[in-house]
Each structure stands twice: as structure tokens, then as C-alpha cells.
């Protein structure tokens with residue numbers, strides 16, 4: 001059975017790692033970590049049954065193996081979009097960041113409302129929505145994955161500065 005992975009938090013509740021569910025369970029059973037969020041899933045051995053953790057917290061401080069996460073910034077948006085205008089698909093040097101739903105219309109400064117945009121497309125779109133401007137997004141803007149993994153809804157409460 002393929003089990004969903006677990007988010008690993010430091011003593012301070014800072015995400016530091018993602019590991020396999022079995023590994024997470026071993027860490028909990030050996031007392032290295034505690035489970036702070038369980039899945040509605042069980043692993044059975046011949047003699048016992050274990051709840052599969054979704055989020056575990058280490059009992060001792062661990063130096064993060066990876067940089068924490070990509071913070072919401074112009075650089076972060078451009079990196080997520082591989083420096084490609086999300087309207088015309090052009091890789092350019094004159095890139096800017098566009099609010100899909102304009103700020104003046106209540107559009108939020110969030111991963112899901114910001115895209116990389118070239119100067120031309122930016123001027124063409126102006127203060128309109130893509131539909132109003134007759135423009136289409138190459139793909140829907142999303143939060144970047146965490147350490148290369150898709151964000152699990154059960155992890156979200158522990159990734160506070162990602163909530164945007």
C-alpha cells in the first residue's frame with residue numbers, strides 16, 4: 001500500500017522535512033517524535049495496529065536539511081513560473097508580476113492571484129481581469145510545492161506563512 005507522506009516539524013513547529021509514513025511512524029514509536037496530526041488511516045502488523053501520522057514533531061532540534069519554503073515575493077513568482085509570461089508564453093527579461101484579479105478590484109497579493117507577466121501583456125491587460133481583456137492564462141497559478149511535494153491539506157495549519 002502506498003501511504004501518503006508526513007510533514008516533519010522541528011521542536012519549534014517549523015517544517016523541516018517530509019518523510020514517508022512508515023518512517024514517521026517509526027520516529028513516533030521510538031519516541032524521537034510525537035504525532036501532532038493523524039490520518040484517518042491505520043497500518044496493521046500481526047500483533048498491533050497503528051494510526052498513520054500526517055504531521056510529526058521532533059522532540060529535539062534538527063538543523064533543517066533544506067531551505068524553509070519559498071516566500072511569497074516577486075522572485076518567488078518568477079521562479080515558480082520559470083521566468084515565462086503566463087499570458088503569451090514568452091521568456092523575457094522585462095518581466096513583472098501581475099495581479100490576475102486587479103488589486104483595485106479586491107484581488108489579493110497571494111500565490112494564487114499573482115503571475116509572471118511581460119511588459120506588453122501587462123500594458124494590454126491594464127486594470128482588467130483576463131476575461132475582460134480577452135487574455136488567457138497558460139496555467140492556473142498555484143502555491144509552489146513544498147520540498148518538491150504537493151501540499152497536503154492536513155499540513156496546511158503548520159505552514160502558516162504559506163497561507164496567502
Ligand SMILES: [Zn+2]
Pocket residue numbers: 085086087088089090117118119120121122
Ligand atoms: Zn506576455
